[in-house]
Amino acid sequence: xxxxxxxxxxxxxxxxxxxxxxxxxxxxxxxxxxxxxxxxxxxxxxxxxxxxxxxxxxxxxxxxxxxxxxxxxxxxxxxxxxxxxxxxxxxxxxxxxxxxxxxxxxxxxxxxxxxxxxxxxxxxxxxxxxxxxxxxxxxxxxxxxxxxxxxxxxxxxxxxxxxxxxxxxxxxxxxxxxxxxxxxxxxxxxxxxxxxxxxxxxxxxxxxxxxxxxxxxxxxxxxxxxxxxxxxxxxxxx
Amino acid sequence: xxxxxxxxxxxxxxxxxxxxxxxxxxxxxxxxxxxxxxxxxxxxxxxxxxxxxxxxxxxxxxxxxxxxxxxxxxxxxxxxxxxxxxxxxxxxxxxxxxxxxxxxxxxxxxxxxxxxxxxxxxxxxxxxxxxxxxxxxxxxxxxxxxxxxxxxxxxxxxxxxxxxxxxxxxxxxxxxxxxxxxxxxxxxxxxxxxxxxxxxxxxxxxxxxxxxxxxxxxxxxxxxxxxxxxxxxxxxxxxxxxxxxxxxxxxxxxxxxxxxxxxxxxxxxxxxxxxxxxxxxxxxxxxxxxxxxxxxxxxxxxxxxxxxxxxxxxxxxxxxxxxxxxxxxxxxxxxxxxxxxxxxxxxxxxxxxxxxxxxxxxxxxxxxxxxxxxxxxxxxxxxxxxxxxxxx
Numbered sequence: 001x002x003x004x005x006x007x008x009x010x011x012x013x014x015x016x017x018x019x020x021x022x023x024x025x026x027x028x029x030x031x032x033x034x035x036x037x038x039x040x041x042x043x044x045x046x047x048x049x050x051x052x053x054x055x056x057x058x059x060x061x062x063x064x065x066x067x068x069x070x071x072x073x074x075x076x077x078x079x080x081x082x083x084x085x086x087x088x089x090x091x092x093x094x095x096x097x098x099x100x101x102x103x104x105x106x107x108x109x110x111x112x113x114x115x116x117x118x119x120x121x122x123x124x125x126x127x128x129x130x131x132x133x134x135x136x137x138x139x140x141x142x143x144x145x146x147x148x149x150x151x152x153x154x155x156x157x158x159x160x161x162x163x164x165x166x167x168x169x170x171x172x173x174x175x176x177x178x179x180x181x182x183x184x185x186x187x188x189x190x191x192x193x194x195x196x197x198x199x200x201x202x203x204x205x206x207x208x209x210x211x212x213x214x215x216x217x218x219x220x221x222x223x224x225x226x227x228x229x230x231x232x233x234x235x236x237x238x
Numbered sequence: 239x240x241x242x243x244x245x246x247x248x249x250x251x252x253x254x255x256x257x258x259x260x261x262x263x264x265x266x267x268x269x270x271x272x273x274x275x276x277x278x279x280x281x282x283x284x285x286x287x288x289x290x291x292x293x294x295x296x297x298x299x300x301x302x303x304x305x306x307x308x309x310x311x312x313x314x315x316x317x318x319x320x321x322x323x324x325x326x327x328x329x330x331x332x333x334x335x336x337x338x339x340x341x342x343x344x345x346x347x348x349x350x351x352x353x354x355x356x357x358x359x360x361x362x363x364x365x366x367x368x369x370x371x372x373x374x375x376x377x378x379x380x381x382x383x384x385x386x387x388x389x390x391x392x393x394x395x396x397x398x399x400x401x402x403x404x405x406x407x408x409x410x411x412x413x414x415x416x417x418x419x420x421x422x423x424x425x426x427x428x429x430x431x432x433x434x435x436x437x438x439x440x441x442x443x444x445x446x447x448x449x450x451x452x453x454x455x456x457x458x459x460x461x462x463x464x465x466x467x468x469x470x471x472x473x474x475x476x477x478x479x480x481x482x483x484x485x486x487x488x489x490x491x492x493x494x495x496x497x498x499x500x501x502x503x504x505x506x507x508x509x510x511x512x513x514x515x516x517x518x519x520x521x522x523x524x525x526x527x528x529x530x531x532x533x534x535x536x537x538x539x540x541x542x543x544x545x546x547x548x549x550x551x552x553x554x555x556x557x558x559x560x561x562x563x564x565x566x567x568x569x570x571x572x573x574x575x576x577x578x579x580x581x582x583x584x585x586x587x588x589x590x591x592x593x594x595x596x597x598x599x600x601x602x603x604x605x606x607x608x609x610x611x612x613x614x615x616x617x618x619x620x621x622x623x624x625x626x627x628x629x630x
Contacts, residue, residue: 078443088255098444
């Protein structure tokens, strides 16, 4: 579903990510782990066509990020921790606004809305202006916007940042539920505990390079039951 | 195109849900323009009238009886003082007069703009001038000469402007000037909010991740900017019209730096075609300026930075219009209608005066459309620059 080959991004003299090669299949959560500045956000921006690769290539749902950016965007949803939606619109208006870009109008939109409202338990957000919502409610709208069109690939970048314990729990449950629907999820975070819970496979990113890739259970074994220990060990070896 | 309309609508809904913003952008100009344009001159004319009717004390020294009488007849009260200049300097009298060696010296505090002192000095000068003319007339009568000897012929200046040009008065200059001011101030509200504002609030990334070509995102935001700019322009012109009506009813006009009030005397009588042409010209102008503002707004790191770009931009846009004041001295040629902004001002002036030719209209519209498309291209290019979009 997602295929990156030698994906590289350079900004003038700085290298943000270099030579990334990985694959994520349908029904799989791939956790991209690393500290701040490791290149996680750049990787997801490359996959979502917001930035262009300096070298290498990537396919999302079979579409090339360089040559078919619109088709790539049509097949993915992106959520990051700093992402917000329009404060003066209601939850319903925000979702309707974005749904239109994916051709979801009229009955199709209402059906998509019912589905997402059930999945995220967000009935109360629909008629409320985003500016009047709690952080957790806002985050639900942000996520709903990203999955309303049921993208084959969902990219989550530090998506639990700033969330309270209930909202965080709801998000982690949602990630697993979305995976179970057969979609591919790339879950980028520096919080190893979250990855331990939701990931099927993990990739350790350090200074723009993928220093380790394997299944969650293999990584846990490597770190004697802790992804954090495994990460520190692999980064030390790199 | 549907995505363009979707973005356009969303931007405007967001703006119109901010009541304070709507009030300050669309309502306040209607209320403030009449006060701003005509209030000071109306207030001043009332003050001048009051000062002219009031009897003021004047310090005098060495004045003959006939001069004292002339001052009294001009509603002034002469008060003997050994040094009228000092008395005026110290602020004890608004004006003073001393007569020495056949010269009347009139003293006033004239360096601080229009004051009561100036008005009193004018009253003194008028009284002494009337006295002088009476004495000359008396001397002529004694010499047996007719009074006409002093004015062997008359001079009369007649305004030969075409009727529509005369009716337009200063509007030919004021209309484009205020249109640009209001188009900019109204447009920047949307332009800044839809670009740097979205970046700062973290909403832009979600929009850019949607399957919409960048050109449509830029166009949607630019059209929303244009719509708000035009609404703001209409509000400003409505305020100007209200001010004109107020001025016609109560007097007043534009205050000049010499303290004179210049009657606007402007009235617009446009046929349907000219009105449509004027609107299309304003639309193209707003499209051009809107695209520039969107490009500049997105380039900024933050809302504040974007706003800081808008003030110099306003000055830059107004600069060509200032030269419109001197159009009477210029030999206007066809290529002038290709100069950005200046062409719009020239065309609006010509449309109001009914003198626009098809060539002038064609040159202005075509060139402004090209400038607008170039600016839109710039906006799209800026939207495509990842180092700009993500630099905050």
